[in-house]
Amino acid sequence: MDQKQHAPGVQGRRAGAFYAVFHKGNIYHLRNSEFRVFSLLVCGGMWSTFEIAERLSIPDPRSTIRYLRKMGIDVSDVWVREKVRDSVLKFKRYFIHGAL
Template sequence: MNQKQHAPGAQGKHTGAFYQVLYKGKEFYLNNNEFRVFSMLICGGQWATFDIAERLNIPDPRSTIRYLRKMGIDVADVWVHENKMRFKRYFIHGGDSVC
C-alpha cells in the first residue's frame, strides 16, 4: 500500500501567500482578493459592487466583503437609489488618511 505524503507543518491560514495587515490594533492575514478589496475600501470613497468588480477584475466582490466582515473588519454599507436602481455602496470608516 502506498501512503500519501503530506507537507509537514502546512496547516492553517497563516501558511501560503497571505498579506499581513494591522487594522485597529488587530492583525489580519488576507489572501490576494481580500487584500485588494480591503486596500480599495480603506483608501476612501464609497464603492458599489460593480465598481469594485470592474476595477479589481473580481467577479463578485460581495463574497470577499462577507469574508472581511467575518474576520472582524468593519466594512460599512449604505443603500443608494440612482437611475431607478437600488444598490449598496461599501466603505471603511476613517480610512482616508492611510493612502
C-alpha cells in the same frame, strides 16, 4: 488492472500566501483578493460592487466583503437609489469608516 489516481488533497480556503495587515490595533492575514478589496476600501470613497469588480477584476466582491466582515473588519454599506432614464436603480455602496 489499472489503479485510479486520486486527486491531491484539497486545501482549505485559508491555504496559500497571505498579506499581514495591521488595521485599528489588530493584525489580519488576508488572501490576495481580500487584500485588494481591503486596500481599495481603506483608501476612501464609497464603492458599488460593480465598481469594485470592474476596477479589481474580481467576479463577485460581495463574498470577499463577507469574509472581511467575518474576520472582524468593519466594512459598512449604504443603500443608494439612482434614477437612470425611466427606471430607478437600487444598490449598495461599501466603505470602511475612519479608514485613514
